[in-house]
Amino acid sequence: MPSASIESPSPAVHDEAALDVVRAEPLCAETPTRLLAAPITPAASVYVRSNFALPPLDAAHVIDIGGAVRAPFTVSLPELAALPRRHVTVTIECAGNGRLGMDPLPTGEPWRYGAVSTTTWSGVSLRTLLERAGLAPDVVEILGIGADAGPRDDADGDVRFARSLPIADAMHPDTIVATHMAGEPLSYDHGAPVRLIVPGWYGMASVKWLARLEAITTPFTGYFQQQRYVYEVEDTVEPVRRARVKSMITSPVDGGRCDREVLVQGWAWSGAGAIARVELAVNEAPIWIEAALGTPVSAYAWTPFEAELVLPDAGAATIRSRATDMAGNVQPERIQWNRLGYGNNAIRRIAVDVADEVR
Template sequence: MSDDVALDAAGTDALDVVRAEPLCAETPARLLSSSITPAASVYVRSNFALPLLSATHTIDIGGAVQSAFAISLPELAALPQRQVTVTLECAGNGRLGMDPVPTGEPWRFGAVSTTNWSGVSLCTLLERAGLGSDVVEVLGVGADAGPRDDAEGDVRFARSLPIADAMHPDTIVATHMAGAPLSVDHGAPARLIVPGWYGMASVKWLVGLEALTTPFGGYFQRMRYVYDVDGTIAPVRRARVKSMITSPTEGRQCARAVTVQGWAWSGAGAIARVELAVNDAAIWMDAALGTPESAYAWTPFEAELLLPEGATATIWSRATDTAGNAQPERIAWNRLGYGNNGVRGVAVGVG
C-alpha cells in the first residue's frame, strides 16, 4: 500500500495508522464497540513491503507428505468452503501500556478486531497430501520478506503450528474477509486464519505449506514473536485472556450512574467471568455476559455501576476464562513487548 492510501485511510477515520509503510494500523476506539468490526477498519499488521501476487498464484504443499502438490486459486474456490468468525489480536497489542515501553511497533490497544473469514480448511489440503506419521508441525510460508537488523540477508515470514492446531477444521486457508475477496493488506489472495492464536500465526500472502518432522526454528519462531523474560525464551502462541471496556470511553464525562460495556476474549477457552472495579476499591463486581458471535469471537459484557462522587474515576475490568486463566494486575515484562493482558482501567469524568 502506498503512503497516500494509508494516509487516506487515516483521514477518513477508517484506521489509526501506527506506521504508514509497511502499513501497521489499529481499529479506532470508537469502532471497537461493534461485535463485528467494519471491514475497512480491521487492524493491519505488516512486517515488510507488500508482495503483489497474481491471479495465477499457487500454493505449494509439501514436506513430509506422500504426494506434494500445488493448488491454484480456482482449485481452492472449488473445494468445500468453511466460514469462521474470529477475534484476531496482534501479539504486540498494548505494547505502549508496558513500563518501560519495549522495542517494536508502538501499538496502543486497537490492534484487535473481529470479523468473518472464509476459505478451505487447512486439514483438507493436508489430508490430500497425506501426512507422514512422524509430522509434528505444519509450516506456513508467506511471500513477504525483507531485511532485519539482527539477521543476515532477507528474512521471509514463516510460522509453524503444532499438528493438532493445523488439523483443526476451523484453521483455514482464507480467501475472503467479510464476504469479499481479501485485500492486499489483509493477505490477498490467500492467508491462514488460526482461531485462538495471536495474529502472527495467521500467515498472510501464503505461498507454501510444509509438513515438518522436527520443530521449526526460523527467525519469526525463535527471534521474534517470543516471550523473552530475563533471557528465558518461549514462543508466542495462543492469545492470553483479556478484556476491554468500550463504553464509556477514556476521558468521557459520565453521570454517577453509568452503564459499562465491553468485550472479553481468550485463546485458551470461553470467557467464564468478567469483573469490574472502580478506583482502588478491593471489591470486584460481576458483569453480565452476553453471547459471542462464535466460539472464537469476543464475549460481550455489561454492568450498571454507581461511580463515587468526585471529579474523576477509573473503571477496571478483569476477565477469567474456563481454563482458569485470569487477567493479572501486571504481566511479567518481556523484552519484545508481547502478550500484554494486564488489567487496564478507563478514566472518566464524573458529574
C-alpha cells in the same frame, strides 16, 4: 455447496478515517477506539499488521504443499475456490497489542489498544489440503510460509515470514486457508490473495500472502519463531502462541465523561476457551463486581459484558475490568515484562470525568 470465485485482490489502499495508522510503510494500523464497540469490526477498520512491503501477487498465485508428505502438490486459486467453503468469525489480536502500556517501553511497533478486531473469514479448511497431501507419521508441525520478505537488523540477508503450528491446531477444521474477509476477496493489506486464519492464536500465526505449506518433523526454529514473536524473559525464550485472556471496556470511553450511574460495557476474549467471568472495580477499591455476560457471535469471537455501576462523588474516577476464562486463566494486575513487548493482558483501567448528580 457452490464454489466461490476468487477475484484479483483489492488494491492496497486504505481510508485514513477508518484506521489509526501506527506506521505507514509497511502499513501497521489499529481499529479506531470509536469502532471497537461493534460486535463485528467494519471491514475497512480491521487492524493491519505488516512486517515487510507487500509482495507482488495476483490471481495466478499458487500454494505449494510439501515437506514430509506422501503426495506433494500445488494448488491454484481456482482449485481452492472449487473446494468446500468454511466460514469462521474470529477475534484476532496482534501479539504486540498494548505494548505502549508496558513500562519500561519495549522495542517494537508502538501499538496502543486497537490492534484487535472481529470479522468473518471464508476459505478452505487447512485439514482438507493436508489430508490430500498425506502427512508422514512423524510430522510434528505444519509450517506456513508467506511470500513477504525483507531485511532485519539482526539477521543476515532477507528474512521470509514463516510460522509453524502444532499438528492438532493445523488439523482443526476451523483453521482455514482464507480467500475472503467479510464476504469480499481479501485486500492486499489483509494478505491477498490467500492467507491462513488460526482461531485462538495471536495474529502472527495467521500467515498472510501464503506461498507454501510444509510438513516438518522437527520443531521450526526460524526467525519469526525464535527471534520475534517470542516471550523473551531473562534467559528464556518461548514462542508466542495462543491469545492470553483479556478484556476491555468500550463504554464509557477512556477520557470521556459519564453520569455517576453508568452502564459499563465491553468485550472479553481468550485463546484458551470461553469466558467464564468478567468483574469490574472502581478506583482502587478491592471490591470486584461481577458483570453480566452476553452471547458471542461465535465460539471464537469476543464475549460482551455489561454492569450498572454507581461511581463515587463527582470528579475523576477509574474503572477496571478483569476477565477469567473457562481454563481458569485470570487477567493479572501486571504481566511479567518481556523485552519485545508481547502478550500484554494486564488489567487496564479507563479514566472518566463523573457528572455532578445521580440521575
